[in-house]
Amino acid sequence: MKTLAELVAYDKANPGKLAWATDGLRNFIGMMAAWLNKIAGTSILTVPYATMPLGIQDTIAGRTQLVILAVPAAAPRIRSGELRPLAASFAKRVPGYENVPAISETFPGFELVGWFLVVAPAGTPQDWTGSSRIRKRRSACARSASSPRAPRRPGRWRKPFGPILRNGAGS
Numbered sequence: 001m002k003t004l005a006e007l008v009a010y011d012k013a014n015p016g017k018l019a020w021a022t023d024g025l026r027n028f029i030g031m032m033a034a035w036l037n038k039i040a041g042t043s044i045l046t047v048p049y050a051t052m053p054l055g056i057q058d059t060i061a062g063r064t065q066l067v068i069l070a071v072p073a074a075a076p077r078i079r080s081g082e083l084r085p086l087a088a089s090f091a092k093r094v095p096g097y098e099n100v101p102a103i104s105e106t107f108p109g110f111e112l113v114g115w116f117l118v119v120a121p122a123g124t125p126q127d128w129t130g131s132s133r134i135r136k137r138r139s140a141c142a143r144s145a146s147s148p149r150a151p152r153r154p155g156r157w158r159k160p161f162g163p164i165l166r167n168g169a170g171s
Helices: 004-013 028-040 052-061 071-079 132-146 158-169
Strands: 019-022 045-048
Touching: 004 028, 019 028, 019 052, 028 045, 052 071
Parallel strands: 019 045
Antiparallel strands: none
């Protein structure tokens, strides 16, 4: 299989033969697997793993046939030739992986992009910059966020998380 369409066709012709390694149905990768099964009309078995390195190993060894991974986790295995990307969950092709089609090219409207918040305990003082360890982490987060490679979605996080941040989670 070299494309998502080939994967879907294979599963429909051979139900019960495919399984993908995930981090469980309650997590990002597991939700993506369930959504893909639903929109594609496939029945690929979801095999939850406590850690994704174990899922990667089992896929490379052939115990599962597929694994869903974040680009940074997949990149070394793709470069080494151990894994072959079939599709990316972004709305458009991923920079650096332009030869990998977006899932939305096969299933229009599909987009599932992981995004996370960096949070601190509610009691963390406003002026917490005195610690050199915290300054280093804060500086690393700022560099990551300002990187030209960082995704840009202005305002998308503010609407759903604004009330949470205003009501004490950030104080």
